Amino acid sequence: MARVLDERRIDLVVLDLMLPGEDGLSLCRRLRETRAGLPIIMLTAMGEDTDRIVGLEMGADDYVAKPFNPRELLARIKAVLRRTQTAEEAPAKRGGAKACFLGWTLDLATRDLHSPDGVMVALSAGEFGLLQVFVEHPRRVLSRDQLLDFARGRSAVPFDRSIDIQVSRLRKRIGDDARDPQIIKTVRGGGYLFTPEVERS
DSSP states (O other): OHHHHHHSOOOOEEEESSOSSSOHHHHHHHHHHHOTTOOEEEEEETTOHHHHHHHHHHTOSEEEEESOOHHHHHHHHHHHHHHHHHHHHHHHHTTOOEEEETTEEEETTTTEEEOTTSOEEOOOHHHHHHHHHHHHSTTSEEOHHHHHHHHHGGGOOTTOTHHHHHHHHHHHHTTOOTTSOSSEEEETTTEEEEOSOOEEO
8 A cells, every 4th residue: 555655646546344364444544644645435245333423534535425326426526525625725716815814824835734833734535525614613612513614525424423533633732621621612503613713824
């Protein structure tokens, strides 16, 4: 796998968790360590909620439960690629942009996140997409459906709880205490609120 990634341009990985030899979760973890921005769609067995949750926590951007309709998988692939492409093109149209909050800097052109002390924090495509939505809609309560719609467009599934996992992962990346979050607050019955003031440059 490493040789293929080095020799070819890979736009997206469809990763089956049930693989001979190294399991899909381990591969997902390695891909996130070496190719942070590479979109990953997981294939999971129907009803295997634990694997799906763990996979999303490790950095997968979306999942499809088996058995699945090939057209659904194709639609998911197109949606993830469209979301990734849109995220890359939008800053270029604005001449490159950076969003700053609480000392953090998110470069919307390069998709790099820098901590207040200057350390670069790797984000998966899903984490970047979600943070981009938050910095573009600060201090506004966004429902799960709105977050899914903004971040995933037409691929969103109504009442998809994977958004909660993405929020949890993003909180860890930006050091927001999950027990008492101050940056991304949970609004009971409403969704999530990104509390910091955001400055653009």
